[in-house]
Amino acid sequence: MSKPNLPLEGGCRCGQVRLKISAPPILTMACHCTGCQKMSSSAFSLSAAIPAEAFEVIEGEPVIGGLHGATRHYFCPHCKTWMFTRPEGMDWFVNLRPTMLDDTSWYSPFVETFTSEKLSFAETGAAHSYETFPPMEDYEGLLQAFAERAS
Numbered sequence: 001m002s003k004p005n006l007p008l009e010g011g012c013r014c015g016q017v018r019l020k021i022s023a024p025p026i027l028t029m030a031c032h033c034t035g036c037q038k039m040s041s042s043a044f045s046l047s048a049a050i051p052a053e054a055f056e057v058i059e060g061e062p063v064i065g066g067l068h069g070a071t072r073h074y075f076c077p078h079c080k081t082w083m084f085t086r087p088e089g090m091d092w093f094v095n096l097r098p099t100m101l102d103d104t105s106w107y108s109p110f111v112e113t114f115t116s117e118k119l120s121f122a123e124t125g126a127a128h129s130y131e132t133f134p135p136m137e138d139y140e141g142l143l144q145a146f147a148e149r150a151s
Contacts, residue, residue, distance in 0.1 A: 002106045003150060009058070010101035012076035012083055016060045019083065019100065023054030026093060027146050030109035030126055032118035039066050039073065039082055043122035046109060047085070048098040055084075055094040110146045 004024055011018040025048035036045035062083055066073030070088035075081060085095040098107045112118075112126035113133050127149075128134075134142060 004101075004106040005103065008101050008103055011059070012079050012081035012100065014076060014079035014081075016078045017057065017062050017076045017081075017083060018059035019096075020056050020058050021050050021054055021096065021101070022056075023051050024150060025049050025096075025098075026051060026143055028098070028107060028110045030112045030124040031114055032112060032116075032122060033114035034117050036114075037117075037119070043119045044112070044124065045082075046098050046107070047095045048107065049093045050096050052092055052094055055096065110149065111142060 004021075006024065007020055007022040009018060009020045027049045029047045029049070030044045031047065032044045037043060039045060061077065062074040063077045064072050065075040065080070066082065072086050073082055074084050074086070076083060081100070083097055083100050087093075087095060098104055101107075109124045109126045111128045111130070111134065112124045113130050115129050116131040127145075128142060130138075
């Protein structure tokens with residue numbers, strides 16, 4: 001994975017909601033869970049965990065869709081593009097769909113989750129795979145390994 005040329009901007013499919021990141025991700029992922037398959041209409045969803053203070057919506061007002069509870073998925077109100085997620089209890093980062101960014105040339109998933117639900121043909125090239133979510137004790141090592149690989 002190469003480093004992103006920051007800051008990076010991006011937006012939804014119709015362009016009514018635009019966003020900007022000013023720091024690199026702390027982790028990149030692909031999720032194979034059936035919920036992500038349905039939300040993305042694909043074999044898996046991609047995400048980049050961006051520090052919350054380095055993420056901002058610069059144009060438009062995203063709306064909540066998908067999950068409406070403590071974990072919230074944000075969409076463009078016009079084209080309905082799934083743009084980012086704010087996970088429950090983890091307000092220190094935003095889970096951005098990296099394909100929203102204008103430049104995705106730097107992106108590749110480092111971790112893949114919910115391989116227990118993946119479609120048989122779906123391959124991501126991720127360095128680390130988990131049947132569900134990684135156990136909490138794995139995250140420190142994953143973040144460190146990702147930071148080392150990205151530097």
